[in-house]
Structures are given as structure tokens and as C-alpha cells.
Amino acid sequence: MKIGNKNLWVILIVLGITLVVVIQVVRHFFREEERQIRTHIREAVKKEYPEAVNQLxxxxGLKPFDQPKTSVKPDAQTSAVILVHGLDEPGKVWMNLAPALVEKGFSVWTMTYPNDQPIIESAQFFLECIKSHSLAKTKNISIVAHSMGGLVxxxxxxxxxxxYVEKVDKKELPAVWQLIMVGTPNHGSELARFRIFTEFREQIIGLFNEKYHWIHGILDGAGEAxxxxxPGSTFLERLxxxxxxxxxxxxxxxxxxNPWQKNEIEDFAHNLTVKxxxxxxxxxxxxxxVLLSVSNEIGDGLVSVRSAQLTGVPLRIVxxxxxxxxxxIIADSQRIPPAIPIIIEQLHRTLPKNT
Incomplete structure (x- = not known):
């Protein structure tokens, strides 16, 4: 039987997807071994390409978000807001929030890091950046983190x-008084198994950067993150x-x-009960x-509400x-992303009295 070109492509795509799924399922049983192998490969590459390492x-690091048109002059010596991105993030995640914070008078900084490396290494790098930077003189810091950035x-x-606590007590670091996590998978995400697709996207975008080097895809981490x-990783269980x-x-x-909010589902059920x-x-x-459970599990498409929430921490759902x-998603859109007003409100409401 002759197979047409169109059908052949369909078969190849299905086989490719099936292969990826099978690989991810098998990897589940050898996570720590895979993690060690990936780290070993990354360290070997770093020794082989020192110039690319320094370039990367x-x-x-920590960089101020520059918005010269603002009429408000923030006091960086008093307080600062640090924005921390997540896994395989090309850099546009703060395109709406950062200008909005600057307009409200906040001193805004962005933290970029090798996001594919083990999260503990990213956390250590974050701490070192704060300590070695001029922000070390700041009285207090608030952190707004998206996705994996919250775990970092x-x-x-x-x-x-x-x-961290000891360094703050010794005045070696400014105190972090606020942490706002947006879409953070505090209990993991099943889709992390398929992050090869987001990594591919990040590297494609990197090709348009004149400073990009092909080896950067390994040097920024070998997928340990x-x-x-x-879900169930040693890292998450310890954290x-x-x-x-x-x-x-x-x-x-x-x-x-989910088009229905929690209160809408509850009101709908109550009205049915009455009638x-x-x-x-x-x-x-x-x-x-069932409706509430489905709503929680769908989440934002990558992180479920159940995974995001933490015991004892207030939760806002948007x-x-x-x-x-x-x-x-569209750069010139006038839409206000729903998390932004909540973030600004939270920063103002819990602003330290000494600022």
C-alpha cells in the first residue's frame, strides 16, 4: 500500500510525539541519576569553553529597569522591587508590569540568571548578586517572581x-520583606517533563542576539531545573x-x-439547591x-491552582x-493583565513604615 507524503508526515509527527512521551515517562524513574549526568556534562563544557562562560x-545579574520618561523619582536607598523570571523565559514577561511599577514610583530591578541549572545554584547566584550589588545598601526589598522564579x-x-537570615541579622544583606509569586509551581508541574519545547523556543530567540553562542544552551544549565x-522531586520535597x-x-x-470563578460555581450550586x-x-x-476540582487542576494551563497554593499564604486567583x-501577548495591547493591579495593591498595602 502506497503512503502519500501528507500521511507520511502525519505518521512521523505522531511517532515523534510518542517517542518524546515515552522518553519522559522513563525519565521519571531515573530523575536524580539524570540530574547528576546533566550537571557533569555542563561542568565539563564550562571547562572546555571558558570564553563563552565569561561572555554568558x-x-x-541584577540590572535596573530603565524608564526615563517617568516623572516619579524613586528612592533606591529606601526600597526596591526585584523581578525574577522563570524557566526558559525569553525576557518579555515584565513588559507590562515593570513600566507600571516605575510609574507608581517604585525602584525596579530585573534579575536574570542561568535558568536551566539546578534551582539551588540560581538561588545562590541571586543571593550573591544582591550582596555584591549597590542594592546591598537598600533598607528593604520586595520580590515579584513569575513561575519558577518564585522557587528560586x-x-x-x-x-x-x-x-540568608544570618546575613540579614549581620547587616550583610537588606531584608526581603515581601515575596509575591505569580504562577509559581510550588508543588511542581507535570509539564516540566516536556520543557524541551520551551528550551527550544528560548534558544531560537537567542539566535537573534548578536552575543549569542551556540554553547550557551548548555552553559545556562543542562536541564536540571x-x-x-x-512533582515529587527531591528539591520540592526539601523546600x-x-x-x-x-x-x-x-x-x-x-x-x-476556567471561565467560572470559584464564587460563581458556588453561587450556581446554591441556586440549584434552592430550586x-x-x-x-x-x-x-x-x-x-467536580467543577471546583476541574477549575483547580486546569489552572493557568501550565500550573494548577493546587500546585501554586501554599499553606498559610494568602491566595488570589485571576x-x-x-x-x-x-x-x-500583543505588545501594543491596551489590556491590563489581571495580576498587575493586585501586585501594585499588595506592594502599597504592606509598604514598610520606615519608607
């Missing part, structure tokens, strides 16, 4: 070997066993693509639970996808 280092921040604030993000960071106001903002016969109440309650809740 210059691209990372939590790791920096709580990992025993990084000694994706393993850390997998979530620790208490929340001391004296830090925390807020979780989670997105949902329908009493013997249908059990069925209505079951329907309500309508949107993993990206659209914090930035517009």
Missing part, C-alpha cells in the same frame, strides 16, 4: 547553606518541608483558564465539587493563562 556571565526566591530565603520542577521565610509577607497569585427537590442536594454538591495573567 556578563549577560546575567523561596530557596534563597530558606536554604540553610545560604544563611526541569527535573527540580517535576516544602521548611518553614516559610521569617518576617516575609507572602502572596500567591494563580491563574485559571431543586431536597433529594437532589447530594448530586448538586457532587457536581459543585483569569488568565500562565503568561497572559502577567503580560499581554
Amino acid at each position: 556571565k556578563a549577560m546575567y 526566591a523561596r530557596e534563597m530565603l530558606t536554604h540553610p547553606s545560604l544563611s 526541569g527535573i527540580d520542577l517535576t 516544602n518541608r521548611r518553614p516559610h521565610p521569617r518576617n516575609v509577607n507572602m502572596l500567591v497569585i494563580a491563574g485559571t483558564m 431543586l427537590p431536597e433529594d437532589t442536594r447530594v448530586a448538586v454538591k457532587e457536581m459543585e465539587n 483569569q488568565g493563562t500562565h503568561l497572559s495573567m502577567i503580560r499581554n
Whole structure:
């Protein structure tokens, strides 16, 4: 039987997707071994290409967000807002939030880092950047983190070997008084197993940067972060066993693509309970639970509401996808991403009294 070109392409695509799925399933059973192998490869490449390593280092770190048109002059010596991106983020995630914060008078900084490396290494790099930067003289810092950036921040604030609390007590570091996490997979994301597609996107975008080097795809991490993000990973279990960071106001903002909000589902179920016969109440309650569960699991398309929330931390749910809740997909759109007003409100509401 002759197979047409169109059908052949369909078969090849299906086989390719099937192969990726099978590989990801098998990897689940050898996560730590894979992590060690990836780290070994990355370290070997770093020794082989020292110039590329130095070139890449210059691209990372803490940098002020420049918005010269603003009429408000922030006081960086008093407080600062640091924006921390997530995994395989090309850099546009702050295109709407950063200008909005500057317009409100905040001193805004962006933190970029080798996001494919182990999260503990990113956390250590973050701490070193704050300590060695002029921000070390700032009285207090607030962090707004998207996706994995929230885990990097939590790791920096709580990992025993990084000694954040001790350094603050010794006045070696400014105090972080606020952490706002947007779409952070605090309990992991199943889609982290398929991060090869987002890594491919990041490297394609990097090709348009004149400073890009082909080896950067390995030097910025060999995919260890994706393993850390997998639900049940050693990293997540250790992180979530620790208490929340001391004296830090925390807020979780989670997105949902479900057209019905929690209160709308509850109101709908209540109205049915009132109107329908009493013997249908059990069925209505079951329907309500199913709708709420589906809403939580869908989440923003990448991170479920259940994964984002943390015990003892306030939760705000907004309508949107993993990206659209914090930035517009179209650059010239006048839409205000739903997480931005909440972030600004939170920063103002809990502003330290000494600022």
C-alpha cells in the first residue's frame, strides 16, 4: 500500500510525539541519576569553553529597569522591587508590569540568571548578586517572581547553606520583606517533563542576539531545573518541608483558564439547591465539587491552582493563562493583565513604615 507524503508526515509527527512521551515517562524513574549526568556534562563544557562562560556571565545579574520618561523619582536607598523570571523565559514577561511599577514610583530591578541549572545554584547566584550589588545598601526589598522564579526566591530565603537570615541579622544583606509569586509551581508541574519545547523556543530567540553562542544552551544549565520542577522531586520535597521565610509577607497569585470563578460555581450550586427537590442536594454538591476540582487542576494551563497554593499564604486567583495573567501577548495591547493591579495593591498595602 502506497503512503502519500501528507500521511507520511502525519505518521512521523505522531511517532515523534510518542517517542518524546515515552522518553519522559522513563525519565521519571531515573530523575536524580539524570540530574547528576546533566550537571557533569555542563561542568565539563564550562571547562572546555571558558570564553563563552565569561561572555554568558556578563549577560546575567541584577540590572535596573530603565524608564526615563517617568516623572516619579524613586528612592533606591529606601526600597526596591526585584523581578525574577522563570524557566526558559525569553525576557518579555515584565513588559507590562515593570513600566507600571516605575510609574507608581517604585525602584525596579530585573534579575536574570542561568535558568536551566539546578534551582539551588540560581538561588545562590541571586543571593550573591544582591550582596555584591549597590542594592546591598537598600533598607528593604520586595520580590515579584513569575513561575519558577518564585522557587528560586523561596530557596534563597530558606536554604540553610545560604544563611540568608544570618546575613540579614549581620547587616550583610537588606531584608526581603515581601515575596509575591505569580504562577509559581510550588508543588511542581507535570509539564516540566516536556520543557524541551520551551528550551527550544528560548534558544531560537537567542539566535537573534548578536552575543549569542551556540554553547550557551548548555552553559545556562543542562536541564536540571526541569527535573527540580517535576512533582515529587527531591528539591520540592526539601523546600516544602521548611518553614516559610521569617518576617516575609507572602502572596500567591494563580491563574485559571476556567471561565467560572470559584464564587460563581458556588453561587450556581446554591441556586440549584434552592430550586431543586431536597433529594437532589447530594448530586448538586457532587457536581459543585467536580467543577471546583476541574477549575483547580486546569489552572493557568501550565500550573494548577493546587500546585501554586501554599499553606498559610494568602491566595488570589485571576483569569488568565500562565503568561497572559502577567503580560499581554500583543505588545501594543491596551489590556491590563489581571495580576498587575493586585501586585501594585499588595506592594502599597504592606509598604514598610520606615519608607
